[in-house]
Amino acid sequence: MTDNSLISRREGWIAAWVDSNLIMMHAESSFYLNLTGSGGRIWELLESPRSVWDLCETLGREFDIEPDAARPEVLAFLDQLLLRKAIDVHLPVLA
Amino acid sequence: MTSLNNTLQYGPYVLCGWRVESAIPLPELMAWSEAQEWNAEGIIRIELQESFLDDTAAGLCANSEDGVSLRVKGVAGFRVNPGADRVIVQPEAGVDPLLLRGHLFGSVLAILCYRRGLFPLHGSCVLLNGEAVVFSGASGAGKSTLATALARRGHPLLCDDVCAIDLSNPRQPILRPAFPRVKLLPDAIDCFQLGAAATYSQAAQGMKGHFGMAAIQPMEAIQHPVPLAAIYALDTPAGDKVGRSLLRGKNAFVFLESQAHRGWMGRNLGLHNQLFGHIAMLASAVPVYRLDRTCALDRMDEVVCLVEAAHNAFACPPDWNYVRGPRNSREDAHYDRQQLN
Numbered sequence: 001m002t003d004n005s006l007i008s009r010r011e012g013w014i015a016a017w018v019d020s021n022l023i024m025m026h027a028e029s030s031f032y033l034n035l036t037g038s039g040g041r042i043w044e045l046l047e048s049p050r051s052v053w054d055l056c057e058t059l060g061r062e063f064d065i066e067p068d069a070a071r072p073e074v075l076a077f078l079d080q081l082l083l084r085k086a087i088d089v090h091l092p093v094l095a
Numbered sequence: 096m097t098s099l100n101n102t103l104q105y106g107p108y109v110l111c112g113w114r115v116e117s118a119i120p121l122p123e124l125m126a127w128s129e130a131q132e133w134n135a136e137g138i139i140r141i142e143l144q145e146s147f148l149d150d151t152a153a154g155l156c157a158n159s160e161d162g163v164s165l166r167v168k169g170v171a172g173f174r175v176n177p178g179a180d181r182v183i184v185q186p187e188a189g190v191d192p193l194l195l196r197g198h199l200f201g202s203v204l205a206i207l208c209y210r211r212g213l214f215p216l217h218g219s220c221v222l223l224n225g226e227a228v229v230f231s232g233a234s235g236a237g238k239s240t241l242a243t244a245l246a247r248r249g250h251p252l253l254c255d256d257v258c259a260i261d262l263s264n265p266r267q268p269i270l271r272p273a274f275p276r277v278k279l280l281p282d283a284i285d286c287f288q289l290g291a292a293a294t295y296s297q298a299a300q301g302m303k304g305h306f307g308m309a310a311i312q313p314m315e316a317i318q319h320p321v322p323l324a325a326i327y328a329l330d331t332p333a334g335d336k337v338g339r340s341l342l343r344g345k346n347a348f349v350f351l352e353s354q355a356h357r358g359w360m361g362r363n364l365g366l367h368n369q370l371f372g373h374i375a376m377l378a379s380a381v382p383v384y385r386l387d388r389t390c391a392l393d394r395m396d397e398v399v400c401l402v403e404a405a406h407n408a409f410a411c412p413p414d415w416n417y418v419r420g421p422r423n424s425r426e427d428a429h430y431d432r433q434q435l436n
Contacts, residue, residue, distance in 0.1 A: 014367075014368055014371055014372075016371065016372065016375030016376075016379075017375075017379070018344050018345065018347065018348050018375055018378040018379050019343050019344035019347075019378075019379070020344060021344035021345045021348070023344075023345060023348050023375060025367070025371045027367040027368060027371075028367075030362060030367065032352075034344075034345045
């Protein structure tokens with residue numbers, strides 16, 4: 001996964017906020033995920049596909065940190081979502 | 096084989112706001128009053144039919160063209176039609192009518208709730224200070240016992256086992272009362288001295304399946320929808336602490352998910368999204384408390400008082416006792432003296 005990788009939600013997941021938790025469920029398997037903190041915000045941002053760098057910039061603005069500082073946590077979180085088959089990672093389109 | 100009388104000769108009754116007409120007597124239900132048109136949202140017909148299920152049918156068979164079928168071996172087959180306004184019952188020979196009704200008011204009512212867009216929460220519910228309070232938890236956790244203790248203090252019982260919750264307004268979930276009877280083990284019925292108002296299943300005493308269905312009297316029968324104020328999560332009583340603590344976020348969600356009545360049926364009906372949405376709405380809109388309590392029955396009053404105080408509910412006369420009901424006879428006075436000694 002690189003800064004230019006395009007991230008999209010995988011189909012079949014539904015999500016709802018309960019207090020400060022974003023609870024997600026994969027309808028067919030009834031597999032649940034519980035996202036806290038900025039994790040829930042990343043899922044919201046992925047309503048439409050975004051690049052990794054775009055996510056880092058947006059979160060950086062919202063949480064008042066440098067995008068570069070956000071990158072390690074964003075990548076680690078996206079890896080977890082990928083492992084649980086919640087997102088797809090698309091190769092960057094070459095200009 | 097004797098033919099079954101399929102005339103809808105019993106009722107009309109009211110159940111969760113629906114008008115019920117039935118070919119089998121349903122004595123637990125309250126009579127439908129024509130003045131209740133406020134909630135005449137639908138009619139449910141309960142019919143009898145022979146041999147609509149073949150002998151190999153077992154468990155839940157969802158989404159056939161005829162609707163949802165449920166076979167409970169030794170009891171009956173049930174089928175809910177696609178419109179969820181007709182239930183067909185195929186009783187097995189010699190079945191205990193109370194046992195059959197237990198499944199009708201349990202699993203079949205849960206199917207009706209799922210199909211009609213309600214959330215069936217596993218629990219018992221009483222009216223406290225004009226609002227519904229549900230005690231939920233696994234079988235044997237003491238939901239019905241605690242609800243009965245509160246009912247004996249004068250707080251009307253709204254339902255037992257299946258709590259039908261309407262989430263059409265996500266910010267204000269509404270409880271739809273079922274009927275003011277409670278399913279208890281015989282020793283609890285004895286403890287509450289409800290024997291005269293109880294009907295017992297035919298299973299031999301001490302055997303699995305032996306239970307009683309008790310009416311709580313005197314009691315105001317509540318039939319109108321009631322705002323849901325709180326849900327209490329009950330574990331098996333342990334320790335010596337009595338208190339409550341708020342479950343937040345994920346913990347509230349996980350508890351409610353575990354107590355969706357026959358949640359596996361809702362999922363087998365393909366209603367994952369509805370179920371998930373209802374649980375999330377409920378966890379967001381209604382406080383879910385963990386209720387800690389001791390297993391000592393003589394400290395039940397502490398638990399009852401805690402719940403009453405938490406909901407500013409002191410509707411019962413001060414001379415009521417959760418076991419005895421109103422203390423107004425010389426016999427009761429004698430009983431109280433014995434307790435003091």
